[in-house]
Amino acid sequence: MEMTGTEDLLSKIAEHVRAIMRLLGIDLTNPDIAETPQRVAQMLLELTSGLREKPPEVKFFKIPENALNNLIIVRNIEIDSLCEHHLLPIIGKATIVYKPRTNSVPGLSKVIRLVQWFARRPILQERFTQELAELLLDKINAKFVYCHVKAIHLCSFMRGVKSRLTVLETEAVAGEIDVELNMLREVARDYDRVRQPLY
Numbered sequence: 250m251e252m253t254g255t256e257d258l259l260s261k262i263a264e265h266v267r268a269i270m271r272l273l274g275i276d277l278t279n280p281d282i283a284e285t286p287q288r289v290a291q292m293l294l295e296l297t298s299g300l301r302e303k304p305p306e307v308k309f310f311k312i313p314e315n316a317l318n319n320l321i322i323v324r325n326i327e328i329d330s331l332c333e334h335h336l337l338p339i340i341g342k343a344t345i346v347y348k349p350r351t352n353s354v355p356g357l358s359k360v361i362r363l364v365q366w367f368a369r370r371p372i373l374q375e376r377f378t379q380e381l382a383e384l385l386l387d388k389i390n391a392k393f394v395y396c397h398v399k400a401i402h403l404c405s406f407m408r409g410v411k412s413r414l415t416v417l418e419t420e421a422v423a424g425e426i427d428v429e430l431n432m433l434r435e436v437a438r439d440y441d442r443v444r445q446p447l448y
């Protein structure tokens with residue numbers, strides 16, 4: 250059943266992509282690009298999958314009671330998204346700092362999957378960061394969550410202002426923080442000196 254729905258969506262989107270290509274003056278009789286509308290449709294579905302898929306279930310594990318005051322840092326979660334104004338890629342990474350609310354903490358891979366699921370839709374990075382902090386607060390059983398997102402936006406990278414060195418950094422807090430905000434900023438800072446390609 251699910252398959253039919255997706256296939257239907259795929260062919261509908263491909264039809265529109267074909268129409269756009271035609272309007273752009275792309276020669277659709279070229280056999281080498283015959284499959285391009287389907288590929289573009291598939292890509293759009295993949296990059297917006299978070300709109301249609303359920304959030305991943307989070308598994309929890311026990312930590313000792315005396316570890317409750319420790320900060321947990323998940324650094325450099327790679328995210329791929331789309332800007333909601335141009336539907337062009339946003340490529341970046343998120344760092345999450347949180348304090349558990351009870352002695353149950355989420356598995357690392359589930360935190361990563363949750364962040365990546367939430368990014369798979371058109372976003373405005375500033376709003377995304379705040380909503381991500383609130384989503385995580387709710388889903389990972391945290392006392393508070395601090396999120397830092399650092400990304401390049403291809404819409405300002407290769408069109409419009411064409412500023413290729415600009416990186417957008419956003420931060421957000423959810424829950425009751427019981428430490429200094431500047432301390433969280435410092436903890437979240439990426440000291441990795443190895444230059445990543447692009448960002």
Ligand SMILES: [Zn+2]
Nearest residue numbers: 332334335404
């Ligand atoms: Zn944009």
